[in-house]
Amino acid sequence: MPGPDPAVAATRLAVREHLSDVPEGCVVLVACSGGPDSVALAAALAFEAPRAGVRGGAVVVDHGLQERSAEVADDAAALCRELGLDPVEVVRADVRTSGAGLEADARSARYVAIEAAADRAGAAMVLIGHTRDDQAEQVLLGLSRGSGARSLSGMPVRRDRFVRPLLALPRATTLAACAAYGIEPWSDPHNTDDSFRRVRARRLLATLESDLGPGFGAALARSADLLREDADYLESLAIKARAELPTGPGGNGVDLDALSGLPRAIRTRVWRLLAAEAGAPLADVSAAHVESLDALLTSWHGQGPLHVPGGIAVSRTAGAIVFSPLRESAIA
Numbered sequence: 001m002p003g004p005d006p007a008v009a010a011t012r013l014a015v016r017e018h019l020s021d022v023p024e025g026c027v028v029l030v031a032c033s034g035g036p037d038s039v040a041l042a043a044a045l046a047f048e049a050p051r052a053g054v055r056g057g058a059v060v061v062d063h064g065l066q067e068r069s070a071e072v073a074d075d076a077a078a079l080c081r082e083l084g085l086d087p088v089e090v091v092r093a094d095v096r097t098s099g100a101g102l103e104a105d106a107r108s109a110r111y112v113a114i115e116a117a118a119d120r121a122g123a124a125m126v127l128i129g130h131t132r133d134d135q136a137e138q139v140l141l142g143l144s145r146g147s148g149a150r151s152l153s154g155m156p157v158r159r160d161r162f163v164r165p166l167l168a169l170p171r172a173t174t175l176a177a178c179a180a181y182g183i184e185p186w187s188d189p190h191n192t193d194d195s196f197r198r199v200r201a202r203r204l205l206a207t208l209e210s211d212l213g214p215g216f217g218a219a220l221a222r223s224a225d226l227l228r229e230d231a232d233y234l235e236s237l238a239i240k241a242r243a244e245l246p247t248g249p250g251g252n253g254v255d256l257d258a259l260s261g262l263p264r265a266i267r268t269r270v271w272r273l274l275a276a277e278a279g280a281p282l283a284d285v286s287a288a289h290v291e292s293l294d295a296l297l298t299s300w301h302g303q304g305p306l307h308v309p310g311g312i313a314v315s316r317t318a319g320a321i322v323f324s325p326l327r328e329s330a331i332a
């Protein structure tokens, strides 16, 4: 008997490798949009879950942003059930405008909805369908913003219970797997909407691949892996440096000279650690915030106190850098 189609086999192997980490009898969900990547992933999970002794289910998010979104979500859920996944839940995301852009707002709402569904199902793991092409696009977008190693390292294979088994596979593999199953996945109209930066990055990547060679996307994804190792190591050094920073004169804040003496690659990370300790939500502390904090050391001209997200003021005093709640410093 011939084995499965090579693309199907590749997606199944990718899922199998992660299911071996899941205790028997636990639930593993796939986050399925109905698009080719997550459909190929759903089919692979449906095949592998019983073999690994786990229960494969799905969660489909209806963002409510397109006219037919409820229908698209129901179709994706029906497909997941046909594949044999159980439980399958459709959840409505609560997309709130934050000023970060529609794509980012939809993503945040999606992850909140998926987390809640995963809690309800008692899921040990949630599979996400990002591929190597998504990773390459992410790196390209990071380059367009002038990002550092952490952002250029793209998406990790695993964070908490979220896992991206297809991250090393090209999108061509998921498309081929869907074709081999005889499934016609949903084609998101947003994926051809040029007003989204990601869509333009995807098109640019195709041009770069044709001009510089078909390995260009894979090379970007490889750079992301290398940069992640570097960023992880620098972060571990920054944690150590923070722990060793003495307090400023009179026990206030952190010692100015010790902080100034750190290499910049460590110092920028220490600034983020200090902001987090003071209660700033790290996701909201931008590179621009870190730059202006660092200027308290590198181009001091009496500026401040500076404000960082979370209602925190940062001041340079004689010999120290002090983080304090905004109201207190406004009174002071």
Ligand SMILES: Nc1ncnc2c1ncn2[C@@H]1O[C@H](COP(=O)(O)OP(=O)(O)OP(=O)(O)O)[C@@H](O)[C@H]1O
Residues within 6 Å of the ligand: 030, 031, 032, 033, 034, 035, 036, 037, 038, 039, 059, 060, 061, 062, 063, 110, 127, 128, 129, 130, 134, 188, 191
């Ligand atoms: N509406 C949704 N419901 C559930 N999961 C989703 C949804 N949208 C995206 N995801 C998850 O996030 C991953 C990446 O999202 P992205 O928007 O890049 O995918 P897509 O183009 O909509 O579809 P796909 O990645 O499935 O081809 C998806 O593979 C899927 O795992």
